[in-house]
């Protein structure tokens with residue numbers, strides 16, 4: 001199986017500056033007849049509090065990014081991906097979709113904080129109006145050795161970072177997610193370190209791949225997928241892709257993730273997919289493809305090495321740490 005789809009605008013990581021990431025991707029959208037931010041983001045009306053109920057059709061249809069139109073495997077039917085979820089705020093089993101419908105996802109405000117010029121609160125609709133909303137088909141690999149392929153709708157994290165204008169001292173982006181006592185029975189399990197937190201380096205955040213997801217299957221993101229806004233990092237184990245994000249912080253301190261805090265030796269900061277490095281308790285060589293029951297070989301960086309391996313090539317760290 002070949003997963004190397006180098007986007008036409010790919011350039012070596014060492015040459016990527018925030019401006020290059022931004023401008024190169026803009027020209028891709030221009031080539032699609034991209035008419036403007038407001039058109040692509042749909043209802044971006046400032047001050048509009050409530051506009052996108054979870055599960056409704058996303059209108060108008062956002063452009064499909066040609067670099068991520070095909071993930072090399074069939075798209076997982078929503079019946080499978082939408083009924084087999086990890087969202088511990090609603091319970092530790094996979095059947096949380098019904099309980100998650102209580103999640104209050106609309107309206108939604110994001111707090112941008114820390115080492116950046118745009119610290120403050122912004123409504124999700126106002127943010128979407130500034131971002132190049134598009135569709136991308138990505139593979140997802142959970143550390144539990146199952147995988148899926150989903151057509152996300154959202155915008156590159158790199159665009160949000162660039163808009164927020166981090167200061168030169170900012171080295172990490174930290175994501176914190178909703179804790180809502182009324183709707184989330186899972187947070188009563190007080191031995192878990194709520195809220196769910198995750199993070200990436202600024203360099204990772206500026207890579208073109210990280211995607212801020214607000215929709216899937218042509219619809220506003222259904223609640224069990226982490227409505228109304230979640231992250232997707234296709235080359236990392238799924239636990240890095242935090243759901244229902246409320247705060248995005250720019251910081252000089254490496255964030256400690258929810259799973260890292262619980263069991264750092266098994267779920268570390270980097271968590272890049274590698275079939276040759278087993279989890280302490282199971283192999284990572286194969287994955288069970290949701291919706292089919294097939295087993296497939298797992299790919300290094302989940303098949304996205306052409307895009308991301310350069311991030312780690314020059315890093316001075318214990319190489320084992322890259323995989324957990």
Ligand SMILES: Nc1nc2c(c(=O)[nH]1)N[C@H]1C(S)=C(S)[C@@H](COP(=O)(O)O)O[C@H]1N2
Nearest residue numbers: 085086087088142196225238239241242243
């Ligand atoms: N807030 C929050 N985000 C989360 C999780 C979670 O329990 N809570 N689980 C993670 C894990 S382990 C995976 S595999 C993915 C699952 O996303 P999905 O249910 O949309 O497939 O979400 C990740 N993000």
Ligand SMILES: [Mo]
Nearest residue numbers: 142143238239
């Ligand atoms: Mo996961």
